[in-house]
Amino acid sequence: MIQPQRIKILNRTPPCPKGRYVLYWMQASQRSQWNHALDFAICQANQLELPLVTFFGLTPRFPAGNARHYRFMLEGLQEVERSLKKRRIRFIVGKTSPEFGVEALSKHAAMVVTDRGYLNIQRFWRQWAAENCQCRVVQVESDAIVPIETASTKEEYSAATLRRKINAKLQDFLVPCHQQEVRHNSLSLELPSVNRLDLHNLETLLRALDIDRQIPPSPLFKGGSAAALQRLLHFxxxxxxxxxxxxxxxxxxxxxxxxxxLHFGQISPLHIALETKKRGSPGEGAFLEELIVRRELGMNFVFYNRDYDSFACLPEWAQKTLKRHQQDPRTAVYSPFQLERAQTHDPYWNAxxxxxxxxxxxxxxxxxxxGKKILEWVKTPEVAFSYALYLNNKYELDxxxxxxxxxxxxxxxxxxRPWAERAIFGKVRYMNARGLERKFSIGEYVSRVNSYA
Ligand SMILES: Cc1cc2nc3c(=O)[nH]c(=O)nc-3n(C[C@H](O)[C@H](O)[C@H](O)COP(=O)(O)OP(=O)(O)OC[C@H]3O[C@@H](n4cnc5c(N)ncnc54)[C@H](O)[C@@H]3O)c2cc1C
Structure with missing residues (x-):
């Protein structure tokens, strides 16, 4: 049973009686297992005695996306295609902004089911699809353990305030997701054209996408649910x-x-949590705190604070104190070029x-x-905020x-919370290199990272 709190009907249009299939628009939950949205779509298709088609719209224009991200994502989608094929479900990836692909395919669909994303662009896509599809569009939330609005109806102040609310509801949502199977094969169904991409040859596919190719693939991370599961079990x-x-x-x-x-939806947080609980490890509490409370605090933040990508998202006290100290002298000021190339005086930061x-x-x-050092070394806190986000989103796979x-x-x-006042940071918490030296062998870290270069 899928908890009703995960399900939201996004438009008033009824299911289309002439529809030839149910469409699952996969976007955030890029996996074929432990996926409430896919399972819900399968149930709907079976009830209507229709086949199920799964669609993914690949836009080369996703903000800050580059070849590193696209490769990782496509490795995962190749696996989704193989896995759905075995389950007699057609999977198509179209080179199109997702909402347009969904609209085109919805013309022959009885119903569209999609998963949930919390960022502004993901919300915009779903809203546009809901307004433009000529059949019912239903969203099923599968990447949060406790659905975001069920956990809290407002932006939370801190992990402490969300923790209480999430913990009170956790046992209702820490329940396995039962995989459903289709009754009708969709593998040879005729479908409208959506600029279909062939996933078999990844190199050719990546070359054909108009994306930033300067960032090489990660030598340590291969995308896909199998690699994710292997990492989980190893951990x-x-x-x-x-x-x-x-x-x-x-x-x-x-x-x-x-x-x-987790970022690409290649593994379900619910699956991770339940697998973790099976072990009964003394480390369970600390790990689930990060996976559930901290991760879902981030979802709460971007969902309720539409300014999440700018300085304006900060609490008033932080904005005020940082502005008040904006003119404080800095020991060093770096350009984005110097930061990006790790050309600062600090070997720890460079590493x-x-x-x-x-x-x-x-x-x-x-x-x-x-992040703290970028605040310290850039002329204004607003600009420091944007540099940190730019670098993080360009290079991190997550x-x-x-x-x-x-x-x-x-x-x-x-x-x-506010801390004792000091230069540049005002009342914002400060971190220094001595803290790193006290906690672990930072020299060992620097040598290891330097060996990658
Ligand atoms: C400046 C800065 C930038 C960050 N950028 C990102 C980012 O781009 N993407 C990202 O996923 N996380 C980000 N984090 C949060 C955190 O550092 C990473 O989630 C964590 O390092 C991921 O590694 P892991 O999966 O091995 O974590 P583990 O320690 O194994 O934790 C398990 C899971 O818990 C969640 N988690 C752990 N720590 C945090 C945290 N502090 N906040 C929210 N969730 C957490 C993650 O989903 C993580 O995969 C950032 C933190 C800071 C301070």
Whole structure:
């Protein structure tokens, strides 16, 4: 049973009785298993005695997307195609902005079912599709454990305020998602044209896309649900027990590395949480705090704060204090060019930047230091905010995620409280290199990252 709180009808149009299929518009949940939206679509198709078609609209224009992101995503979509084919479900990827592809395919559909995205562009796409499709459009939320509006009806002040609300509802939503199977084969169905892409040859496909190709693929991360599951099992077998003690040490490599897969919807957070709970590890609480409370705080933030990608998203106290200290002298001021090329006086910061540039994933603890230093070394806090977001979203495989906007905003005071006042930062929390030296061997981290270059 799919919890009704996950389901939202997006328009008033009834299902179309002449429809030849039910259309599942896959967008945020790029996986064939543990996907409530896909399961809901299968149930609807079976009830209407129709086949199910799954569509993904690939736009080369997704903000800040580049070859690194597209390759990772396409590796995942290749796997989706194989897996759906085995289940007799047609999967088509069209080279089109998704909402237009959905509209074209909806002309012969009884109903459109889609998953949920929280960023402005994802919300715009769904709204446009709901207004322009000539059949019912239903959204099913599958990438949050507790649906966002069920967890809270407003923007939360901090993790502490959301934690209470989420924990009160968690047991209703920590329940497995039962995979459904179609009754009618759609593999040879005739479909309207949507500028279909052939996923078989990834290199040819990537060459044909008009995208920024300067950023090389990550040497460490291969996209797809199988790779995600492998990472999860490796983490649960080897690292979760000591996660609370070692997660902030980048030399221990004891984190899950699941964020790129979560970002592309290649693994379900619910699946991760239930698999984790099966182990009964002493590290479970700390890990689920990050996976559920912290991650869903980011979704709460971008959903309720439409300014999430600018300085204006910050609480009033943080904006005021940073502005008041804007003219404070800085020991160094760097241009975006210098930051991007890791040309600062600080070898620790340079290493963090290079880790992100070379691997597509900076360690979580270093991300905090990295963001705080950008605030310290750029002329104004507004510009510092935009540089941090630009670099994060360009190089991180998990960039452009609700957690990206939240992580950057946190460095500037979001979801935090005022601290003792000091230069440049005002009352925003400060971090320094001595903190890194105290916590772990930063020299070891720097040498390891330098060996990638
Ligand atoms: C400046 C800055 C930028 C960040 N940019 C991103 C980003 O672009 N994309 C992104 O997914 N996260 C971002 N984060 C949050 C966090 O650093 C990453 O989610 C984490 O490092 C991902 O690594 P992991 O999957 O190995 O984490 P693990 O420690 O294994 O945690 C498991 C999961 O919990 C969630 N999680 C963990 N820490 C956080 C956190 N602080 N906030 C929200 N969710 C969390 C993630 O989904 C993560 O995959 C950023 C944080 C900061 C301070």
């Amino acid at each position: 649960l077998d080897n690292h979760i027990d000591h996660y609370p003690d070692t997660r902030n040490d980048p030399n221990r490599d004891s984190v899950s590395h699941l964020s790129p897969y 963090a930047q290079l880790e992100m540039v070379h691997t597509g994933k900076m360690h979580g603890y270093m991300r905090m230091y990295w 960039g452009r995620d609700p957690s990206s906007f939240t992580g950057v905003a946190w460095c500037f005071g979001k979801h935090d």
